[in-house]
Amino acid sequence: MDTTISAIPRKPKDGQIMIEVKHLYKSFGKIHVLQDFNLTLHRQENLVVLGKSGSGKSVLIKCIIGLLKPDKGSIIVLGESVPDLNEEKLDQVRMKIGFLFQGNALYDSMTVRENLEFPLRRHTVNYSQDQINELVAEALENVGLPHTTEMMPSELSGGMLKRVALARTLILKPEIILYDEPTTGLDPVTAREIDKLIVALQKKYHTASIIITHDMHCVKNTADRVALLLNGRCYTEGTYKELENAEDPKIKQFFE
Amino acid sequence: MQFGTNTREFFDQTGKISNFAGRFFSSVAKPRFETAEFFNQCFLIGYKSLALIALTAFIMGLVLTMQLRPSLVEYGVQSQLPVMVGIAIVREIGPVITALIFAGKIASSIGAELGSMKVTEQIDAMDVSGTNPYKYLVTTRVIATTLMLPVLTVLGDAVSLFGAYIGVNIRSVTSFQLFFTQVFQSLSYGDLVPAVIKTFFFGFAVGIIGCYKGYFSSKGTRGVGSSANSAVVLSSVLIFVIDLLAVQITDLLGLN
Numbered sequence: 001m002d003t004t005i006s007a008i009p010r011k012p013k014d015g016q017i018m019i020e021v022k023h024l025y026k027s028f029g030k031i032h033v034l035q036d037f038n039l040t041l042h043r044q045e046n047l048v049v050l051g052k053s054g055s056g057k058s059v060l061i062k063c064i065i066g067l068l069k070p071d072k073g074s075i076i077v078l079g080e081s082v083p084d085l086n087e088e089k090l091d092q093v094r095m096k097i098g099f100l101f102q103g104n105a106l107y108d109s110m111t112v113r114e115n116l117e118f119p120l121r122r123h124t125v126n127y128s129q130d131q132i133n134e135l136v137a138e139a140l141e142n143v144g145l146p147h148t149t150e151m152m153p154s155e156l157s158g159g160m161l162k163r164v165a166l167a168r169t170l171i172l173k174p175e176i177i178l179y180d181e182p183t184t185g186l187d188p189v190t191a192r193e194i195d196k197l198i199v200a201l202q203k204k205y206h207t208a209s210i211i212i213t214h215d216m217h218c219v220k221n222t223a224d225r226v227a228l229l230l231n232g233r234c235y236t237e238g239t240y241k242e243l244e245n246a247e248d249p250k251i252k253q254f255f256e
Numbered sequence: 257m258q259f260g261t262n263t264r265e266f267f268d269q270t271g272k273i274s275n276f277a278g279r280f281f282s283s284v285a286k287p288r289f290e291t292a293e294f295f296n297q298c299f300l301i302g303y304k305s306l307a308l309i310a311l312t313a314f315i316m317g318l319v320l321t322m323q324l325r326p327s328l329v330e331y332g333v334q335s336q337l338p339v340m341v342g343i344a345i346v347r348e349i350g351p352v353i354t355a356l357i358f359a360g361k362i363a364s365s366i367g368a369e370l371g372s373m374k375v376t377e378q379i380d381a382m383d384v385s386g387t388n389p390y391k392y393l394v395t396t397r398v399i400a401t402t403l404m405l406p407v408l409t410v411l412g413d414a415v416s417l418f419g420a421y422i423g424v425n426i427r428s429v430t431s432f433q434l435f436f437t438q439v440f441q442s443l444s445y446g447d448l449v450p451a452v453i454k455t456f457f458f459g460f461a462v463g464i465i466g467c468y469k470g471y472f473s474s475k476g477t478r479g480v481g482s483s484a485n486s487a488v489v490l491s492s493v494l495i496f497v498i499d500l501l502a503v504q505i506t507d508l509l510g511l512n
Contacts, residue, residue, distance in 0.1 A: 091386040091387075093386075094383075105376060105380065106378075118387065119385040119386065119387055122392075123386075
Protein backbone atom coordinates (compact mmCIF):
# COMPACT_ATOMS: atom_id res chain seq x y z
CA MET A 1 0.00 0.00 0.00
CA ASP A 2 1.22 3.49 -0.86
CA THR A 3 1.65 5.35 2.38
CA THR A 4 3.49 8.41 1.10
CA ILE A 5 2.00 11.78 1.91
CA SER A 6 1.32 14.04 -1.02
CA ALA A 7 3.27 17.27 -0.60
CA ILE A 8 0.87 19.08 -2.92
CA PRO A 9 -2.41 20.03 -1.25
CA ARG A 10 -5.20 18.04 -2.75
CA LYS A 11 -7.99 20.04 -4.29
CA PRO A 12 -11.49 19.72 -2.89
CA LYS A 13 -13.45 17.22 -4.90
CA ASP A 14 -16.79 17.99 -6.42
CA GLY A 15 -19.35 15.28 -6.62
CA GLN A 16 -21.86 13.56 -4.44
CA ILE A 17 -22.48 15.20 -1.08
CA MET A 18 -21.96 12.71 1.72
CA ILE A 19 -22.66 15.00 4.69
CA GLU A 20 -24.43 18.33 4.72
CA VAL A 21 -24.73 20.32 7.93
CA LYS A 22 -26.87 23.46 7.79
CA HIS A 23 -27.48 26.14 10.44
CA LEU A 24 -26.49 23.82 13.29
CA TYR A 25 -26.93 25.04 16.87
CA LYS A 26 -25.90 23.15 19.98
CA SER A 27 -25.72 24.50 23.52
CA PHE A 28 -24.97 22.99 26.91
CA GLY A 29 -26.86 25.14 29.39
CA LYS A 30 -25.71 28.70 28.83
CA ILE A 31 -22.67 27.67 26.80
CA HIS A 32 -23.36 28.02 23.09
CA VAL A 33 -20.96 25.58 21.46
CA LEU A 34 -22.18 25.61 17.86
CA GLN A 35 -24.01 28.58 16.39
CA ASP A 36 -25.21 28.53 12.81
CA PHE A 37 -22.54 26.05 11.76
CA ASN A 38 -22.50 24.94 8.12
CA LEU A 39 -20.41 22.25 6.48
CA THR A 40 -20.44 20.01 3.40
CA LEU A 41 -18.42 16.84 2.85
CA HIS A 42 -18.05 15.45 -0.67
CA ARG A 43 -17.34 11.89 -1.82
CA GLN A 44 -13.70 10.82 -1.40
CA GLU A 45 -12.77 14.05 0.32
CA ASN A 46 -10.68 14.51 3.46
CA LEU A 47 -12.12 17.51 5.26
CA VAL A 48 -10.25 18.73 8.33
CA VAL A 49 -12.17 20.72 10.91
CA LEU A 50 -9.59 22.85 12.65
CA GLY A 51 -10.22 24.64 15.90
CA LYS A 52 -8.92 25.35 19.37
CA SER A 53 -9.47 22.90 22.22
CA GLY A 54 -13.01 23.24 23.53
CA SER A 55 -14.25 24.98 20.39
CA GLY A 56 -16.90 22.30 19.76
CA LYS A 57 -15.19 20.12 17.15
CA SER A 58 -16.01 16.85 18.92
CA VAL A 59 -19.55 18.08 19.59
CA LEU A 60 -19.94 18.61 15.85
CA ILE A 61 -19.04 15.04 14.86
CA LYS A 62 -21.03 13.61 17.76
CA CYS A 63 -24.05 15.47 16.38
CA ILE A 64 -23.29 14.08 12.91
CA ILE A 65 -23.17 10.48 14.17
CA GLY A 66 -26.27 11.00 16.34
CA LEU A 67 -24.62 10.68 19.75
CA LEU A 68 -25.77 14.22 20.54
CA LYS A 69 -29.02 15.81 19.47
CA PRO A 70 -28.66 19.29 17.99
CA ASP A 71 -30.82 22.12 19.31
CA LYS A 72 -31.55 23.41 15.82
CA GLY A 73 -30.45 22.88 12.25
CA SER A 74 -30.24 20.01 9.81
CA ILE A 75 -27.70 17.19 9.46
CA ILE A 76 -28.07 15.13 6.30
CA VAL A 77 -25.84 12.07 6.12
CA LEU A 78 -26.00 9.88 3.00
CA GLY A 79 -29.38 11.44 2.23
CA GLU A 80 -30.86 10.78 5.69
CA SER A 81 -31.71 13.44 8.26
CA VAL A 82 -29.86 12.08 11.31
CA PRO A 83 -31.73 13.96 14.08
CA ASP A 84 -35.07 12.66 12.74
CA LEU A 85 -34.13 8.98 12.42
CA ASN A 86 -35.51 6.33 14.76
CA GLU A 87 -33.10 3.97 16.53
CA GLU A 88 -33.29 1.27 13.87
CA LYS A 89 -32.70 3.57 10.89
CA LEU A 90 -29.97 5.43 12.74
CA ASP A 91 -28.17 2.10 13.29
CA GLN A 92 -28.40 1.40 9.54
CA VAL A 93 -26.83 4.77 8.72
CA ARG A 94 -24.18 4.31 11.42
CA MET A 95 -23.08 1.05 9.80
CA LYS A 96 -21.94 3.14 6.83
CA ILE A 97 -19.95 5.51 9.04
CA GLY A 98 -16.75 4.75 10.89
CA PHE A 99 -15.88 6.74 14.02
CA LEU A 100 -12.41 6.87 15.48
CA PHE A 101 -12.58 8.05 19.09
CA GLN A 102 -9.97 10.31 20.59
CA GLY A 103 -9.37 7.79 23.40
CA ASN A 104 -9.74 4.82 20.99
CA ALA A 105 -12.64 3.35 23.01
CA LEU A 106 -11.49 -0.24 22.48
CA TYR A 107 -13.45 -2.76 24.55
CA ASP A 108 -10.89 -3.45 27.24
CA SER A 109 -12.35 -6.80 28.31
CA MET A 110 -12.00 -8.21 24.78
CA THR A 111 -9.01 -9.24 22.69
CA VAL A 112 -8.13 -7.33 19.52
CA ARG A 113 -9.87 -10.03 17.45
CA GLU A 114 -13.04 -9.79 19.58
CA ASN A 115 -12.97 -6.00 19.28
CA LEU A 116 -12.91 -6.26 15.51
CA GLU A 117 -15.44 -9.09 15.36
CA PHE A 118 -17.91 -7.28 17.62
CA PRO A 119 -19.61 -5.10 14.95
CA LEU A 120 -19.36 -7.87 12.32
CA ARG A 121 -21.24 -10.41 14.44
CA ARG A 122 -24.05 -7.91 14.98
CA HIS A 123 -24.24 -6.74 11.41
CA THR A 124 -27.38 -7.18 9.32
CA VAL A 125 -25.29 -9.34 6.96
CA ASN A 126 -24.66 -12.81 8.39
CA TYR A 127 -20.97 -13.37 7.89
CA SER A 128 -19.53 -16.87 8.11
CA GLN A 129 -16.61 -17.48 10.48
CA ASP A 130 -14.25 -17.71 7.48
CA GLN A 131 -15.44 -14.35 6.17
CA ILE A 132 -15.06 -12.82 9.62
CA ASN A 133 -11.51 -14.20 9.91
CA GLU A 134 -10.67 -12.76 6.49
CA LEU A 135 -12.10 -9.33 7.30
CA VAL A 136 -10.27 -9.21 10.65
CA ALA A 137 -6.99 -10.22 9.02
CA GLU A 138 -7.45 -7.65 6.23
CA ALA A 139 -8.29 -4.84 8.67
CA LEU A 140 -5.24 -5.59 10.82
CA GLU A 141 -3.05 -5.95 7.75
CA ASN A 142 -4.19 -2.50 6.61
CA VAL A 143 -2.94 -0.92 9.82
CA GLY A 144 0.25 -2.98 9.94
CA LEU A 145 -0.62 -5.06 13.00
CA PRO A 146 -1.39 -8.57 11.73
CA HIS A 147 0.23 -10.24 14.77
CA THR A 148 -1.92 -8.64 17.47
CA THR A 149 -5.16 -10.62 17.08
CA GLU A 150 -5.00 -12.42 20.43
CA MET A 151 -3.59 -9.51 22.43
CA MET A 152 -5.59 -7.49 24.94
CA PRO A 153 -5.81 -3.69 24.52
CA SER A 154 -3.89 -3.27 27.79
CA GLU A 155 -0.89 -4.99 26.16
CA LEU A 156 -0.67 -2.47 23.30
CA SER A 157 1.17 0.85 23.07
CA GLY A 158 -0.63 4.15 22.36
CA GLY A 159 0.17 4.03 18.65
CA MET A 160 -0.89 0.40 18.36
CA LEU A 161 -4.15 1.14 20.16
CA LYS A 162 -4.87 3.90 17.67
CA ARG A 163 -4.15 1.54 14.76
CA VAL A 164 -6.37 -1.20 16.18
CA ALA A 165 -9.14 1.35 16.76
CA LEU A 166 -8.71 2.43 13.14
CA ALA A 167 -8.88 -1.21 12.03
CA ARG A 168 -12.15 -1.62 13.95
CA THR A 169 -13.46 1.56 12.32
CA LEU A 170 -12.66 0.11 8.89
CA ILE A 171 -14.03 -3.37 9.45
CA LEU A 172 -17.54 -2.57 8.19
CA LYS A 173 -16.07 -0.87 5.09
CA PRO A 174 -17.63 2.53 5.86
CA GLU A 175 -18.32 5.16 3.22
CA ILE A 176 -17.51 7.95 5.67
CA ILE A 177 -14.98 8.03 8.50
CA LEU A 178 -15.08 10.57 11.33
CA TYR A 179 -11.75 11.00 13.11
CA ASP A 180 -11.82 12.66 16.53
CA GLU A 181 -8.32 14.03 17.23
CA PRO A 182 -6.54 11.04 15.64
CA THR A 183 -3.03 12.16 16.62
CA THR A 184 -3.62 13.63 20.07
CA GLY A 185 -1.47 12.07 22.76
CA LEU A 186 0.89 10.37 20.31
CA ASP A 187 4.58 11.07 19.85
CA PRO A 188 5.43 13.02 16.65
CA VAL A 189 6.74 9.96 14.79
CA THR A 190 3.68 7.82 15.55
CA ALA A 191 1.41 10.79 14.83
CA ARG A 192 2.91 11.12 11.34
CA GLU A 193 2.46 7.38 10.81
CA ILE A 194 -1.23 7.78 11.64
CA ASP A 195 -1.44 10.69 9.17
CA LYS A 196 0.03 8.46 6.45
CA LEU A 197 -2.38 5.70 7.35
CA ILE A 198 -5.38 8.05 7.11
CA VAL A 199 -4.34 9.17 3.63
CA ALA A 200 -3.47 5.65 2.49
CA LEU A 201 -6.76 4.19 3.70
CA GLN A 202 -8.70 6.98 2.03
CA LYS A 203 -6.93 6.21 -1.24
CA LYS A 204 -7.52 2.48 -0.90
CA TYR A 205 -11.18 2.52 0.16
CA HIS A 206 -12.22 5.86 -1.44
CA THR A 207 -13.84 7.01 1.78
CA ALA A 208 -14.87 10.53 2.65
CA SER A 209 -13.56 11.71 6.01
CA ILE A 210 -13.97 14.47 8.53
CA ILE A 211 -10.84 14.84 10.63
CA ILE A 212 -11.16 16.86 13.81
CA THR A 213 -7.83 18.16 15.01
CA HIS A 214 -5.72 21.04 16.24
CA ASP A 215 -2.49 19.32 15.16
CA MET A 216 -1.23 21.43 12.23
CA HIS A 217 1.03 18.64 10.92
CA CYS A 218 -1.98 16.38 10.72
CA VAL A 219 -3.91 19.13 8.91
CA LYS A 220 -1.10 19.60 6.38
CA ASN A 221 -0.66 15.88 5.79
CA THR A 222 -4.26 14.80 5.50
CA ALA A 223 -6.46 17.70 4.38
CA ASP A 224 -8.03 18.14 0.96
CA ARG A 225 -9.93 21.04 2.47
CA VAL A 226 -9.84 22.75 5.86
CA ALA A 227 -12.79 24.29 7.71
CA LEU A 228 -11.89 26.59 10.57
CA LEU A 229 -14.24 26.41 13.55
CA LEU A 230 -14.21 29.65 15.52
CA ASN A 231 -16.78 30.83 18.08
CA GLY A 232 -19.16 28.06 17.10
CA ARG A 233 -19.20 29.00 13.41
CA CYS A 234 -17.36 27.87 10.32
CA TYR A 235 -15.15 30.96 10.13
CA THR A 236 -13.55 30.10 6.79
CA GLU A 237 -12.65 27.19 4.60
CA GLY A 238 -10.13 26.45 1.88
CA THR A 239 -7.08 24.37 1.12
CA TYR A 240 -4.20 24.22 3.60
CA LYS A 241 -2.13 26.51 1.35
CA GLU A 242 -4.94 29.07 1.06
CA LEU A 243 -5.37 29.25 4.81
CA GLU A 244 -1.62 29.28 5.43
CA ASN A 245 -1.25 32.34 3.17
CA ALA A 246 -4.22 34.18 4.66
CA GLU A 247 -3.57 37.58 6.25
CA ASP A 248 -6.42 37.37 8.76
CA PRO A 249 -4.84 37.17 12.26
CA LYS A 250 -7.58 34.79 13.44
CA ILE A 251 -6.47 32.32 10.77
CA LYS A 252 -2.77 33.11 11.02
CA GLN A 253 -2.64 32.20 14.74
CA PHE A 254 -3.05 28.54 13.82
CA PHE A 255 -0.10 28.55 11.44
CA GLU A 256 2.42 30.39 13.63
CA MET B 257 -37.10 25.15 48.58
CA GLN B 258 -34.58 22.33 49.18
CA PHE B 259 -37.44 19.92 49.88
CA GLY B 260 -39.06 20.91 46.56
CA THR B 261 -35.83 20.35 44.63
CA ASN B 262 -35.25 16.97 46.29
CA THR B 263 -38.82 15.88 45.57
CA ARG B 264 -38.48 16.90 41.93
CA GLU B 265 -35.15 15.05 41.70
CA PHE B 266 -36.69 11.96 43.31
CA PHE B 267 -39.53 11.84 40.79
CA ASP B 268 -37.16 12.67 37.94
CA GLN B 269 -34.89 9.74 38.90
CA THR B 270 -37.86 7.42 39.43
CA GLY B 271 -39.17 8.29 35.98
CA LYS B 272 -35.80 7.73 34.34
CA ILE B 273 -35.27 4.38 36.08
CA SER B 274 -38.80 3.26 35.12
CA ASN B 275 -38.13 4.25 31.52
CA PHE B 276 -34.81 2.39 31.59
CA ALA B 277 -36.53 -0.70 33.02
CA GLY B 278 -39.32 -0.41 30.43
CA ARG B 279 -36.69 -0.43 27.68
CA PHE B 280 -35.54 -3.80 29.05
CA PHE B 281 -38.89 -5.42 28.23
CA SER B 282 -38.99 -4.04 24.69
CA SER B 283 -35.35 -4.98 24.15
CA VAL B 284 -35.72 -8.55 25.42
CA ALA B 285 -38.58 -9.18 23.00
CA LYS B 286 -36.54 -8.20 19.93
CA PRO B 287 -34.00 -10.47 18.25
CA ARG B 288 -31.08 -11.02 18.45
CA PHE B 289 -30.40 -12.53 21.86
CA GLU B 290 -26.81 -12.26 23.08
CA THR B 291 -26.58 -15.88 24.22
CA ALA B 292 -22.80 -16.06 24.73
CA GLU B 293 -22.72 -12.86 26.78
CA PHE B 294 -25.73 -14.04 28.81
CA PHE B 295 -23.96 -17.28 29.83
CA ASN B 296 -20.79 -15.33 30.52
CA GLN B 297 -22.74 -13.04 32.85
CA CYS B 298 -24.46 -16.00 34.54
CA PHE B 299 -20.99 -17.38 35.27
CA LEU B 300 -19.65 -14.07 36.56
CA ILE B 301 -22.76 -13.10 38.51
CA GLY B 302 -23.88 -16.50 39.74
CA TYR B 303 -20.94 -18.87 40.03
CA LYS B 304 -18.45 -16.21 41.11
CA SER B 305 -20.76 -15.09 43.93
CA LEU B 306 -21.32 -18.60 45.25
CA ALA B 307 -18.43 -18.71 47.74
CA LEU B 308 -19.30 -15.33 49.27
CA ILE B 309 -23.00 -16.18 49.56
CA ALA B 310 -22.23 -19.61 51.06
CA LEU B 311 -19.82 -18.18 53.63
CA THR B 312 -22.16 -15.42 54.79
CA ALA B 313 -25.14 -17.80 54.80
CA PHE B 314 -23.27 -20.31 56.95
CA ILE B 315 -22.24 -17.66 59.47
CA MET B 316 -25.75 -16.20 59.48
CA GLY B 317 -27.35 -19.59 60.28
CA LEU B 318 -24.80 -20.31 62.99
CA VAL B 319 -25.07 -16.90 64.66
CA LEU B 320 -28.86 -16.78 64.45
CA THR B 321 -29.11 -20.14 66.24
CA MET B 322 -26.65 -19.12 68.93
CA GLN B 323 -28.49 -15.83 69.51
CA LEU B 324 -31.94 -17.44 69.65
CA ARG B 325 -31.05 -20.26 72.02
CA PRO B 326 -30.88 -18.27 75.32
CA SER B 327 -34.37 -16.78 74.75
CA LEU B 328 -35.86 -20.17 73.98
CA VAL B 329 -34.10 -21.79 76.93
CA GLU B 330 -35.62 -19.10 79.17
CA TYR B 331 -39.12 -20.20 78.12
CA GLY B 332 -38.18 -23.90 78.11
CA VAL B 333 -38.83 -24.39 74.40
CA GLN B 334 -35.29 -24.94 73.13
CA SER B 335 -36.53 -28.04 71.33
CA GLN B 336 -38.30 -25.66 68.92
CA LEU B 337 -34.99 -24.07 67.89
CA PRO B 338 -34.74 -25.90 64.51
CA VAL B 339 -38.34 -24.90 63.68
CA MET B 340 -37.83 -21.22 64.50
CA VAL B 341 -34.50 -20.99 62.73
CA GLY B 342 -35.82 -22.87 59.68
CA ILE B 343 -38.83 -20.60 59.23
CA ALA B 344 -36.81 -17.43 59.85
CA ILE B 345 -34.14 -18.41 57.34
CA VAL B 346 -36.39 -19.67 54.55
CA ARG B 347 -39.09 -17.02 54.77
CA GLU B 348 -37.18 -13.84 55.45
CA ILE B 349 -33.57 -13.74 56.54
CA GLY B 350 -32.17 -16.00 53.82
CA PRO B 351 -33.65 -14.17 50.82
CA VAL B 352 -33.07 -10.66 52.20
CA ILE B 353 -29.51 -11.17 53.47
CA THR B 354 -28.53 -13.05 50.29
CA ALA B 355 -30.03 -10.25 48.18
CA LEU B 356 -28.18 -7.59 50.19
CA ILE B 357 -24.84 -9.41 49.87
CA PHE B 358 -25.60 -9.92 46.18
CA ALA B 359 -26.40 -6.21 45.76
CA GLY B 360 -23.15 -5.26 47.50
CA LYS B 361 -21.11 -7.44 45.18
CA ILE B 362 -23.00 -7.34 41.87
CA ALA B 363 -24.66 -3.91 41.73
CA SER B 364 -21.35 -2.24 42.56
CA SER B 365 -19.46 -4.34 40.03
CA ILE B 366 -21.99 -3.71 37.24
CA GLY B 367 -22.19 -0.01 38.13
CA ALA B 368 -18.40 0.35 38.08
CA GLU B 369 -17.92 -1.72 34.92
CA LEU B 370 -20.57 0.07 32.86
CA GLY B 371 -19.58 3.42 34.38
CA SER B 372 -16.00 2.85 33.32
CA MET B 373 -17.17 1.82 29.83
CA LYS B 374 -19.26 4.98 29.64
CA VAL B 375 -16.39 7.22 30.72
CA THR B 376 -13.97 5.64 28.22
CA GLU B 377 -16.60 5.95 25.46
CA GLN B 378 -16.83 2.18 24.95
CA ILE B 379 -20.63 2.37 25.13
CA ASP B 380 -20.60 5.17 22.56
CA ALA B 381 -18.31 3.03 20.39
CA MET B 382 -20.92 0.25 20.41
CA ASP B 383 -23.59 2.81 19.59
CA VAL B 384 -21.76 4.32 16.62
CA SER B 385 -20.97 0.93 15.12
CA GLY B 386 -24.71 0.36 14.76
CA THR B 387 -24.88 -2.33 17.45
CA ASN B 388 -27.24 -2.04 20.37
CA PRO B 389 -25.25 -1.54 23.60
CA TYR B 390 -28.40 -1.78 25.71
CA LYS B 391 -29.09 -5.28 24.44
CA TYR B 392 -25.53 -6.46 24.84
CA LEU B 393 -24.73 -4.83 28.17
CA VAL B 394 -28.00 -4.32 30.03
CA THR B 395 -30.41 -7.04 28.88
CA THR B 396 -27.91 -9.86 29.44
CA ARG B 397 -26.91 -8.61 32.89
CA VAL B 398 -30.45 -8.01 34.08
CA ILE B 399 -31.63 -11.47 32.97
CA ALA B 400 -28.57 -13.00 34.63
CA THR B 401 -29.15 -11.22 37.96
CA THR B 402 -32.88 -12.06 37.85
CA LEU B 403 -32.22 -15.76 37.32
CA MET B 404 -29.10 -16.20 39.42
CA LEU B 405 -30.29 -14.61 42.67
CA PRO B 406 -33.08 -17.18 43.27
CA VAL B 407 -30.59 -20.00 42.66
CA LEU B 408 -28.10 -18.42 45.05
CA THR B 409 -30.84 -17.86 47.63
CA VAL B 410 -31.91 -21.51 47.62
CA LEU B 411 -28.29 -22.63 47.92
CA GLY B 412 -27.69 -19.98 50.60
CA ASP B 413 -30.74 -21.20 52.56
CA ALA B 414 -29.39 -24.76 52.47
CA VAL B 415 -25.95 -23.69 53.69
CA SER B 416 -27.53 -21.45 56.30
CA LEU B 417 -29.62 -24.34 57.66
CA PHE B 418 -26.45 -26.41 57.86
CA GLY B 419 -24.86 -23.55 59.83
CA ALA B 420 -27.90 -23.59 62.11
CA TYR B 421 -27.48 -27.36 62.61
CA ILE B 422 -23.86 -26.77 63.72
CA GLY B 423 -25.11 -23.96 65.99
CA VAL B 424 -27.67 -26.24 67.64
CA ASN B 425 -25.00 -28.86 68.27
CA ILE B 426 -22.59 -26.47 69.98
CA ARG B 427 -24.60 -26.53 73.22
CA SER B 428 -26.62 -29.74 72.80
CA VAL B 429 -26.70 -32.86 70.70
CA THR B 430 -29.25 -33.12 67.90
CA SER B 431 -28.91 -35.59 65.06
CA PHE B 432 -28.68 -34.33 61.48
CA GLN B 433 -31.81 -36.28 60.57
CA LEU B 434 -33.84 -35.02 63.52
CA PHE B 435 -32.81 -31.40 62.91
CA PHE B 436 -33.79 -31.40 59.25
CA THR B 437 -36.95 -33.45 59.85
CA GLN B 438 -38.07 -30.78 62.33
CA VAL B 439 -37.16 -27.99 59.90
CA PHE B 440 -38.97 -29.48 56.90
CA GLN B 441 -42.04 -30.51 58.91
CA SER B 442 -42.45 -26.91 60.01
CA LEU B 443 -42.18 -25.52 56.47
CA SER B 444 -44.90 -25.44 53.82
CA TYR B 445 -45.03 -24.33 50.21
CA GLY B 446 -46.55 -21.10 51.48
CA ASP B 447 -43.24 -20.40 53.20
CA LEU B 448 -40.97 -21.40 50.36
CA VAL B 449 -42.69 -20.26 47.16
CA PRO B 450 -43.34 -16.56 47.98
CA ALA B 451 -39.83 -16.32 49.45
CA VAL B 452 -38.30 -17.60 46.23
CA ILE B 453 -40.59 -15.56 43.98
CA LYS B 454 -39.60 -12.30 45.63
CA THR B 455 -35.93 -13.04 44.96
CA PHE B 456 -36.62 -12.79 41.20
CA PHE B 457 -37.76 -9.21 41.84
CA PHE B 458 -34.73 -8.56 44.08
CA GLY B 459 -32.46 -9.81 41.30
CA PHE B 460 -34.21 -7.68 38.69
CA ALA B 461 -33.87 -4.60 40.91
CA VAL B 462 -30.16 -5.22 41.50
CA GLY B 463 -29.54 -5.68 37.76
CA ILE B 464 -31.56 -2.68 36.60
CA ILE B 465 -30.16 -0.30 39.21
CA GLY B 466 -26.56 -1.44 38.66
CA CYS B 467 -26.91 -1.04 34.91
CA TYR B 468 -28.78 2.27 35.12
CA LYS B 469 -26.20 3.84 37.41
CA GLY B 470 -23.32 2.64 35.23
CA TYR B 471 -24.97 3.43 31.90
CA PHE B 472 -25.60 7.03 32.92
CA SER B 473 -22.43 7.51 34.91
CA SER B 474 -21.05 11.04 34.90
CA LYS B 475 -17.58 11.64 33.52
CA GLY B 476 -14.40 11.07 35.51
CA THR B 477 -13.20 8.63 38.13
CA ARG B 478 -15.44 10.23 40.74
CA GLY B 479 -18.42 9.54 38.49
CA VAL B 480 -17.54 5.84 38.28
CA GLY B 481 -17.07 5.60 42.06
CA SER B 482 -20.33 7.39 42.63
CA SER B 483 -22.14 5.07 40.20
CA ALA B 484 -20.88 1.97 42.01
CA ASN B 485 -21.73 3.42 45.40
CA SER B 486 -25.21 4.67 44.54
CA ALA B 487 -25.99 1.40 42.74
CA VAL B 488 -25.44 -0.51 46.00
CA VAL B 489 -27.33 1.98 48.16
CA LEU B 490 -30.33 2.28 45.87
CA SER B 491 -30.62 -1.44 45.11
CA SER B 492 -30.37 -2.25 48.84
CA VAL B 493 -33.17 0.19 49.63
CA LEU B 494 -35.24 -1.27 46.78
CA ILE B 495 -34.75 -4.77 48.18
CA PHE B 496 -36.36 -3.66 51.44
CA VAL B 497 -39.19 -1.88 49.61
CA ILE B 498 -39.89 -4.98 47.48
CA ASP B 499 -39.72 -7.15 50.61
CA LEU B 500 -42.25 -4.92 52.32
CA LEU B 501 -44.58 -5.16 49.33
CA ALA B 502 -44.08 -8.93 49.12
CA VAL B 503 -45.03 -9.36 52.78
CA GLN B 504 -48.18 -7.30 52.25
CA ILE B 505 -49.15 -9.31 49.17
CA THR B 506 -48.55 -12.70 50.81
CA ASP B 507 -50.53 -11.45 53.80
CA LEU B 508 -53.42 -10.44 51.56
CA LEU B 509 -53.27 -13.84 49.85
CA GLY B 510 -53.40 -15.56 53.26
CA LEU B 511 -49.98 -17.17 52.84
CA ASN B 512 -48.54 -15.81 56.11
